[in-house]
Amino acid sequence: MERDPALKGVFEPVHLPTMFEETVERLGTAIRLGLLLPGSRLPSERSLANQLGISRSTLRLAITTLVQSGHLVSSRGRRGGTFVAERPPLAEQDEELLGEAAWAVLDLRVATEVGAAILAAERCGVEQLDRLDDLVERMSEAENFEDYRRADIRFHIGVAEAARSPRLVRAMTEVQGQVSDLIALIAHPEQVLTHSNEQHRRLVALFRRGDGRRAGHLMREHIRGTEHIIAGLI
Amino acid sequence: MERDPALKGVFEPVHLPTMFEETVERLGTAIRLGLLLPGSRLPSERSLANQLGISRSTLRLAITTLVQSGHLVSSRGRRGGTFVAERPPLAEQDEELLGEAAWAVLDLRVATEVGAAILAAERCGVEQLDRLDDLVERMSEAENFEDYRRADIRFHIGVAEAARSPRLVRAMTEVQGQVSDLIALIAHPEQVLTHSNEQHRRLVALFRRGDGRRAGHLMREHIRGTEHIIAGLI
DNA sequence: ATTGAAAGGCGCGGGCGCTGTACCTTTGGT
DNA sequence: ACCAAAGGTACAGCGCCCGCGCCTTTCAAT
Numbered sequence A, B: 001m002e003r004d005p006a007l008k009g010v011f012e013p014v015h016l017p018t019m020f021e022e023t024v025e026r027l028g029t030a031i032r033l034g035l036l037l038p039g040s041r042l043p044s045e046r047s048l049a050n051q052l053g054i055s056r057s058t059l060r061l062a063i064t065t066l067v068q069s070g071h072l073v074s075s076r077g078r079r080g081g082t083f084v085a086e087r088p089p090l091a092e093q094d095e096e097l098l099g100e101a102a103w104a105v106l107d108l109r110v111a112t113e114v115g116a117a118i119l120a121a122e123r124c125g126v127e128q129l130d131r132l133d134d135l136v137e138r139m140s141e142a143e144n145f146e147d148y149r150r151a152d153i154r155f156h157i158g159v160a161e162a163a164r165s166p167r168l169v170r171a172m173t174e175v176q177g178q179v180s181d182l183i184a185l186i187a188h189p190e191q192v193l194t195h196s197n198e199q200h201r202r203l204v205a206l207f208r209r210g211d212g213r214r215a216g217h218l219m220r221e222h223i224r225g226t227e228h229i230i231a232g233l234i
Numbered sequence C: 001a002t003t004g005a006a007a008g009g010c011g012c013g014g015g016c017g018c019t020g021t022a023c024c025t026t027t028g029g030t
Numbered sequence D: 001a002c003c004a005a006a007g008g009t010a011c012a013g014c015g016c017c018c019g020c021g022c023c024t025t026t027c028a029a030t
Helices: A005-010 A019-032 A045-052 A056-068 A100-123 A126-140 A145-162 A166-183 A190-209 A212-233 B005-010 B019-032 B045-052 B056-068 B100-123 B126-140 B145-162 B166-183 B190-209 B212-233
Strands: A072-075 A081-084 B072-075 B081-084
Touching: A005 B019, A005 B145, A005 B166, A019 A056, A019 A166, A019 B005, A045 A056, A056 A072, A100 A145, A100 A166, A100 A190, A100 A212, A100 B100, A100 B166, A126 A145, A126 A190, A145 A166, A145 A190, A145 B005, A166 A212, A166 B005, A166 B100, A190 A212, A212 B212, B019 B056, B019 B166, B045 B056, B056 B072, B100 B145, B100 B166, B100 B190, B100 B212, B126 B145, B126 B190, B145 B166, B145 B190, B166 B212, B190 B212
Parallel strands: none
Antiparallel strands: A072 A081, B072 B081
C-alpha cells in the first residue's frame, strides 16, 4: 500500500459517540461555557427529549450524569424541573489533555476563529455588532477573571453568529469548550486581558468596515498569544 | 426561556451516523476524491476491520454497499481482495443538495481552507512545498477537466498536510467531498482554470515566504469564485 | 380541603446495530 | 496435491436505545 499521508486519516479507527455521550457533552459544554446561565431552567424532560430527537430514557441518563457531576439539579412537583446548578464546574481540568490532542484543538481553533472573523466582516448586521460592542464593554468592566472569561467566550461565539453560519456557531462552541479546559490552566495578568480586549475592540471596528482581510489577520494574532503560553506547558 | 441564538444549536436534534454509514462515507469519499486510485487494492477485510476498529461483519456491509454503488469490486481466491473500481462514480449529483445545506458547507470551507493556508505558511516544510509545486504543474498540463479537478483536490488537501495538522486534513477531506458534489454541477471554461491555477502558484509562493497573512487572504479570494457561481444556482 | 395538571422517578419488553466466532468456498502459489 | 490467503455465510449474544405505561411529588386553581 502506498504511504500516502492523506490516507492515514481514511483508515483511522472510527469513534462514534453514543447518544448518551453526545447529550452529556452538549449540555455540559453549554453550561461550562455559560450559554446556560446558573439557575436557569431547562425544558421538561419530555419536551427536551423531543427537541433533541432522543428518547426520554436516554436523556434521563445524561441528566443523571450531569446532576452527579454538579452541572444540574432536579426538583420534583408542580413547579419542578431541571435547573442549571448555581455554581457549576468551570472546566474539566484534565491534565492528561496536554499533549498531541491539545495541538489538534488549537489548529481547529485557528481555522474556526479566523474563518468566522472573515465571514463576520463580510456579512454581519448592526444588531450583531451592537451585541459585540456590549460584550467588549462588559469585559473592560470585569472585576475578576471569571466574569471576563465568560464574556470572552460569548464574544467569540458572537463572532460566529455575526458570520450568520449555524454550523460555524456549532464548531465555535465545540472549540471553545475544548480550549477552555486548557485556558483554565494558565494565568492571566490584567495587562494581558486589557491588551486582549483592545484587540476585540479593533476586531469589531474591522467587522463594521467590512474589512475581512484585516479582521482575519487580527484574529489570528489575537489567538496566537494563548497558543504560545499553552505551548510552553506542553 | 431566553431566545439566545447560541442555544439554537444546543437543543437541536442530534443525529449520529452509524458505524456502517460512517464507513461507507469515508471510503466512498476517499474514492470519489481520488485518494484511493482506480484499480488499487484495499487491505484485506480482516486487516481493514482491525484498522478501522470495527467488526468484519459491519465492514462487509459497507463494502457490499460500495460494490453495489460501483465504487468497489471484490474478487475471491488466493490473490483476491477488494479493489477500487476502474471507473468509480465521480460525485453524487444530488440535486436536492442545493439549498440551505449548500451554504453551510461553503461556510465551513472558508474556515477550513483559510485556516489551512495560514498554518501552512507558518509551518510547512520543503517536501510539502515541492509536492504542491508538482500538483500545480500537473494542473497546468491537464488536458481535461477531470484530470485538473483531481489535482485540484489533491492540492487543497495538500495544503492541509502542509499545515501539519491531521485534524485539518480530515476536515479538508470532508469539506472537499461535499463541495465536489456542488462543483460537479457547474461549468469550468479553460480561462477560469488558468486563472485559478495562477492563484495556486501564488499561494505556494506565499507559503514559501511564510506570509500567512497574504496566504489567508488569497485563499479566501481563491474560493470566492466558485461560491458566486454556486450562489447563482441556488 | 379537593382536585387536577405538570413535572420528575421507575421498570420492562423489544428492536436494531454491532460484535465475535466459527466455518465454508474459491483460487493461486509452493 | 496441498496449503495459505482471501472473500462469503451463518449465528448467538450484548448493549444502546426506544416507547410505553405507571407511580410519586408538588403546587395552583377551585
